[in-house]
Amino acid sequence: MPNAIALKVLIVDDQNSVRQMTRLNLEEIGIRHIHEAENGRKAMETASVQPLDLIISDYYMPEMDGLALLRAVRGHPVARKVPFILLTGRGDRELVVKAAQAGVNNYLIKPFSAAILRGKIEQVMGKLS
Amino acid sequence: MASLDQLKLTFFDECGEALQQIEAGLTDIRAGQGSDETVNAVFRAVHSVKGGAGIFGFEALVGFAHVFETVLDGIRRGTQEATPETLDVLLAASDVLSDLVQMSRDGASVPPDFGSDCRNALEQIIAGDHADKGAGEGENAIAPADFDEIDFTPVRVDQMDSGPNLADQSGPDAIASLKSFAITFRPKAEMLKKGNEPLYIFRELRKLGDFDLIAEMDGLPPLGEIEPSRPYLAWSGTLRCAASRAEIEQVFEFVAGDCDLEIVEAVPVIALSMTETAEMPVSATPEPNYPAPAPTPDATSDKGAAAAKVSTPAASVAKETAPVAGAAKESAPAASVSRAPSAKPAATTTRIELEKIDRVVNMVGELVIAQAMLGQIVLDLPEGTSGRLSQVLEEVRHHTRELKDSVMSMRAQPVGAVFQRMPRLVRELATKTNKKVRLEMAGETTEVDRSIIERLGDPLTHIIRNSVDHGIESPADRLTAGKSEEGTIRLAAEHRGSRIVIEIIDDGAGINSERVLKKARERGLIGADAVLSDDEINNLIMLPGFSTAETISDISGRGVGMDVVRSNIQNIGGRISLKSERGRGMTIQLALPLTLAVMDGMVIKVGKEIYVMPLSAIIECLRPARSEISNLIGTRGMLQLRGDLLPLVNLGDLLDIESATTDIDETVVIITDAGEGSRFGIVVDELCGHQQVVMKSIEESYGSVPGIAAATILGNGRVAFILDVEKLSDLAANSSFGAAYSSKAPLDVKAA
Numbered sequence: 001m002p003n004a005i006a007l008k009v010l011i012v013d014d015q016n017s018v019r020q021m022t023r024l025n026l027e028e029i030g031i032r033h034i035h036e037a038e039n040g041r042k043a044m045e046t047a048s049v050q051p052l053d054l055i056i057s058d059y060y061m062p063e064m065d066g067l068a069l070l071r072a073v074r075g076h077p078v079a080r081k082v083p084f085i086l087l088t089g090r091g092d093r094e095l096v097v098k099a100a101q102a103g104v105n106n107y108l109i110k111p112f113s114a115a116i117l118r119g120k121i122e123q124v125m126g127k128l129s
Numbered sequence: 130m131a132s133l134d135q136l137k138l139t140f141f142d143e144c145g146e147a148l149q150q151i152e153a154g155l156t157d158i159r160a161g162q163g164s165d166e167t168v169n170a171v172f173r174a175v176h177s178v179k180g181g182a183g184i185f186g187f188e189a190l191v192g193f194a195h196v197f198e199t200v201l202d203g204i205r206r207g208t209q210e211a212t213p214e215t216l217d218v219l220l221a222a223s224d225v226l227s228d229l230v231q232m233s234r235d236g237a238s239v240p241p242d243f244g245s246d247c248r249n250a251l252e253q254i255i256a257g258d259h260a261d262k263g264a265g266e267g268e269n270a271i272a273p274a275d276f277d278e279i280d281f282t283p284v285r286v287d288q289m290d291s292g293p294n295l296a297d298q299s300g301p302d303a304i305a306s307l308k309s310f311a312i313t314f315r316p317k318a319e320m321l322k323k324g325n326e327p328l329y330i331f332r333e334l335r336k337l338g339d340f341d342l343i344a345e346m347d348g349l350p351p352l353g354e355i356e357p358s359r360p361y362l363a364w365s366g367t368l369r370c371a372a373s374r375a376e377i378e379q380v381f382e383f384v385a386g387d388c389d390l391e392i393v394e395a396v397p398v399i400a401l402s403m404t405e406t407a408e409m410p411v412s413a414t415p416e417p418n419y420p421a422p423a424p425t426p427d428a429t430s431d432k433g434a435a436a437a438k439v440s441t442p443a444a445s446v447a448k449e450t451a452p453v454a455g456a457a458k459e460s461a462p463a464a465s466v467s468r469a470p471s472a473k474p475a476a477t478t479t480r481i482e483l484e485k486i487d488r489v490v491n492m493v494g495e496l497v498i499a500q501a502m503l504g505q506i507v508l509d510l511p512e513g514t515s516g517r518l519s520q521v522l523e524e525v526r527h528h529t530r531e532l533k534d535s536v537m538s539m540r541a542q543p544v545g546a547v548f549q550r551m552p553r554l555v556r557e558l559a560t561k562t563n564k565k566v567r568l569e570m571a572g573e574t575t576e577v578d579r580s581i582i583e584r585l586g587d588p589l590t591h592i593i594r595n596s597v598d599h600g601i602e603s604p605a606d607r608l609t610a611g612k613s614e615e616g617t618i619r620l621a622a623e624h625r626g627s628r629i630v631i632e633i634i635d636d637g638a639g640i641n642s643e644r645v646l647k648k649a650r651e652r653g654l655i656g657a658d659a660v661l662s663d664d665e666i667n668n669l670i671m672l673p674g675f676s677t678a679e680t681i682s683d684i685s686g687r688g689v690g691m692d693v694v695r696s697n698i699q700n701i702g703g704r705i706s707l708k709s710e711r712g713r714g715m716t717i718q719l720a721l722p723l724t725l726a727v728m729d730g731m732v733i734k735v736g737k738e739i740y741v742m743p744l745s746a747i748i749e750c751l752r753p754a755r756s757e758i759s760n761l762i763g764t765r766g767m768l769q770l771r772g773d774l775l776p777l778v779n780l781g782d783l784l785d786i787e788s789a790t791t792d793i794d795e796t797v798v799i800i801t802d803a804g805e806g807s808r809f810g811i812v813v814d815e816l817c818g819h820q821q822v823v824m825k826s827i828e829e830s831y832g833s834v835p836g837i838a839a840a841t842i843l844g845n846g847r848v849a850f851i852l853d854v855e856k857l858s859d860l861a862a863n864s865s866f867g868a869a870y871s872s873k874a875p876l877d878v879k880a881a
Contacts, residue, residue, distance in 0.1 A: 015177050017140035021184050024136070058180075060173045083286045089180060091195075096281060106283040111184040123283035 004030035004128045008050070011036050012043040012057035012069065013087065018110070022056060022087075028114040029121070029128065040064025044072050047079040054121065056108070058087045059095055067098060074103045083124045133185075139480065140181045144230045147174040149549045151223045156552060159216040168211075172201040178226065182233070189239040190229045196251045197222045209254065218250045224553050310368045310377060313391040316360035320387035327364070333380045338370025483579070486539050493533050494727060494823035500529050501820060501844030530821070533727055537578060541723070544622045544631070545573030547585050551593055551620060558597040565604050565615040566597055572622035577629045581721055584701050585631075588694040592633050592717050593618065595691070600637030600715055610712065612636065624723075628745070631719040640709035642666045667709045671695045699855050702728070702743065702838075704802070728824060730851060732817040732843065733799070736786045739849045740813075741822050741841055746854040748800045748808065750816060755793055768798060768810050775800065778861040779812040784836065790814045801854045809858060820844070824851060836860050 009031055013019045019036050026034055035050060037043035039061040047055065055073065059066035066086055073079050083105040088095055096107050105124045108117065122128055154171035157163045179194035200219065203209025225244035232239050312334070316327060334340045345363040355361070368377065374392060381390055500522075507515045507522055548570050559566040577585075601607075601616030608614055619634040642663055649655045649669045661669075671691040698705045703721035722728060722745060730741035731750075757769045758777070766777045777798065780786070790796055798810040822841040827834065827850075838853035 014173075015140075015143055015181055017136050017143055017181050018184060020136050020139060024133075060176045060180075062170065062173065081286075081289055083284075083289070089176065089183070100281065103289075104284075105286065105289070107281065110180050111186070120283070124286055126285065126287075 001127055001129045002053070002125045005032050007031050007053045007125070007128075008033040009035070009054045009056060010043060010046055010050070010052050012038075012040065012055065012061070012066070014038050014058065014061040018058065018087075022117075025112070025114040025117045026056075029118045040066065040069030040072065043069050044076070044079075047073060047076065047082065052079065052082050054083050054085065054125065056085045056087065059092065067095070067102060070099060070102045070104055085120055085124065137185050140185055141230065141234045142480070143181065144178050144234075145546075147178050148223065148227050148230065149545065150174040151226070152220075152549060152552055155216060155220050155223060158211060159213065159220065163211075165205075168201065168205050172198065172205050175201055175226070178230065187229075187233040189243070190226075190233050193222075193226060193229055193244055193248060196248055196255070197226060200251050200254050203255070215254055218247065218254060220556060221247050222251055224556075227553070308370065308372075308394055310370070310374070311365070311391075311393045312368055312377070313363070313365045313389070314381075315363040315389040316384070317387045317389070318359055320384055321358055321360050323387060325384050325387065327360070327362075330380060330384065331364075334366075334368055334377070337372045337376065337380070338368055340366055340368045340370075342366035481539075483540075486536070489536050490540065493529070493536050496529055497533065497727065497821055497823055498842045498844070500525055502846060503844075505844035533821075537723065537727070538576065540579050541576035542579050542582050543574045543576050544582065544585070544629070546582055547589055548573050548620060548622070550586065551589070554590060554593055555597060555618065558594060562598060563603065564597065564601050566601050567615050567617050569617060569619045570621070571619070575622040575624060575629055577622075577721065577723055581629075581701055581723070584697065585719075585721070588697045588719070589620075589631070589633070591691075591694050593620070596633060596635040596637065596715070600635040600639075602638050606638075610638075625720070628720045629723055631721070633717045633719075634714065636714040639711045639713055639715050640667045640670065642709075642711065645669055664708070667707050671705070671707070702745065704745075727821055728851075730820055730822040730841070731799070732820055732849070733780075733797075733813045734815040734817055735781045735784070735813050736790075738784075738786050739817065739843065739847060740780075741820075741843075741849050741851045742799065742801075742811075742854065743838070743851065744819065746801045748802055750797055750799050752797055753793075758793060770800070770810075773808075775808055775810050776861075777810045777812055778857065780857075781812075781814075783857065783860055801858075807858070809861070811854075811857070822849075822851065 009026055011019050011022045011026070011034060013022065013036075016038075019038075023034050023036070035046055035052070037046050040057070041064040043055065043057060044064070046052075055069075057066040057069055064072070070084050070086065073082060073084060084103070085106045085108050086096070086099045086104050087108050087110055090109055096104075099107060106120050108120045112120075118128065151171050151174045154163065154167045154174070157167050158171075175194055175198045179191055179198055182188075182190035182194060197219070200209060200215070200222075204211050204215075209215070222244075225247045229239060229244065232243075314327070314330070316325075320327075331340065331342060343365055345365060346361075348361045348363065349355075350361065370377075374394060377392055381388070384390075504522060504526070507518050510518070551570070552568050555566050555568040558564075596618050597616075601618070602610065602612075604614040607616065617636050619632070621634075622629060622631045624630075646661070646666050646669075649666075649672070650657055654669065654672055655661065671694070695705050698719055698721070701721060703719055706718045706720075707715065708718075709715040729744040731744055731747055733740050733742055751770075753768055753770075758766045759769065768775045768777050781790075796812050796814060797816055798812055799816075800808055800810050802808055820843075822843075824839040825841060827837065827840045836853055836856045837850045838856075839851045840848055841851055843849050
């Protein structure tokens, strides 16, 4: 049973407000180690040097989008096993399919509550304590 | 921890940036300067607004942004052509979006039919797109749909496999049901002897999909005991593929009897299961431009290749539409060459409450005062005792100035914040007046203090309105005049010294000087026989009560004229000047201070009183010879300066100060510019020096005092008033001595 306090989570989104909102929700769940990145490229830089337990990433971002990030993570020697949750908008069905093929662990439709976020994380990580 | 309200503010700030990006991007595309990345950036920006709005619960905003985004997505994917008509709708949509953001920000409730025209137009484009595509999606296709029903099985972290992903091999259009098989393969002793090579089998499996393999080496004997013809290894792996079990079994066909084989279908990674897909109403398909999801092959079907086949229609849709995208690109030959992409790299910023910065600004102000006091004390020290102290003080002065500049730059904002409202304004006005107008903007990143930005909006709006309404001619008139049908207005900002200069240049008809002169005479603004230069005539339009528009249009000419613009600009310490060339266009120049909090001032003395005059208003200071001054009326005189005659105003008289020096030889004349080119001389007793002063408003306590702009505290702790030169000139004109000259009818009498 993973301990929420011990989890290291990376939030990737180009919008600061969404990052902060996600952070608030993560904090509500009890997660304390939260990194942020504003696009896929920066996320990859973080993921390369920082041991992570989970990546939560948006799809639409300049420079490197969420799918490209997912593929880069899965192809990365160190980070490839890091669970990945993709943030999508309502209706991005095709995106979820592509992400599934690229090895996404779960997806999360914006907007979401802390409870939904927790549920999605637990589906991947197991019940959080 | 940030509160929800703060996050909302952050979101709205982002919206502002996004809206700017949308506007700029669409304008670029409209002008044929857009690239694929421009479209993408605009799409992303709209998407961001939608996403954030969803999170913060602004439903009206989400709904509209969704339709907007759908059209953009079509263009992005090439299923929708970016015609000028479409772009006009999109530009209108960016206006509506901006309004919706504003309403959400203000917490106003959005009327249910708000922006419905524009929304309908967007939906029509989407519907048209459907007709072209011939796809059977229903008319409600744009309704946001949820797809929580997707049978997506989250992948638990302990079930994760890795390696190259399938998507890379099968291409983006392979919408197929992926199954996961756990395969254990244990060759029996005979297998290798029959010439079967496990490697080939694995290669075959790799062709089916994403295959991960682990060798079990438990059975491996010490090297000496190895028998080359015997298999010692066993393998277990995970195959993620669209193929069926039967197909996998086929691979092992030749070794079937010679190995222990176990193929177990694992929890599906993803299955857009047949039934669920079918149950989803077609009309609710959220993104109509997406290829229709391919029906998923029956999981138990043994024709595994079916998956690839069904996905081909989707692929062909994409292919058919590709030329459209190409055409859109061709129609914009300048694509992606002349301009940097609208997407700007995010700067590293931190948000600070304005109040906190203002507190720092105040402290710096106090510091400037304290430093001035210190300077005064050092100055008063006996000769020879202050050497080292003066040096240090000079250093302090230097640092204070830098500190002030840094703090001011924190308060500074790019003028783009005001500029970004203008394209929409021009667009709307051009439509209303049936004119064709293009707005060019430059120097949007030029920074100026917030307080200036806040008070720049109205004057600028007014000037631009005038330009479109009165300046730019109708397309027909322009053609007759030998100009291009489309008028151009250029809005540019740049730093010049300690000021920011904003120019509004149009290539319209310019000012009709005869008409202006006639009108000015009719209204008694100038004498019947006054001889005025062209520039002076043009400047008449900035006098109160002057409006030459023959018809009062919906847009301008409601009595709020250029005089208000002028006083607005002057209230923030700025200057406005105007040049016009008949038939060629007009240039209006605004020169503004970079900040309102601290300014450079000249400390002057009249009698026992000390005043500060803004350095920006001073052209020169001089001590004229008696022969250069002619006393015309009373104590008022005229100064003959390099061929020009300038009116003189005695500050002591004007402000009723006793004990002011009357001896002309003892006084100093400060030549000032009261705007619109009318210069006059102010007679004072003494210049005490140049100093940075912190402006302290007195309006709250004393109301508006004519001739006084603000107050400041000097180095010696004394309070001094900062003079308002413009108002002084009005005062002089209105005083009993003012008959000879009026600042309102600038009279630059040429020396005979």
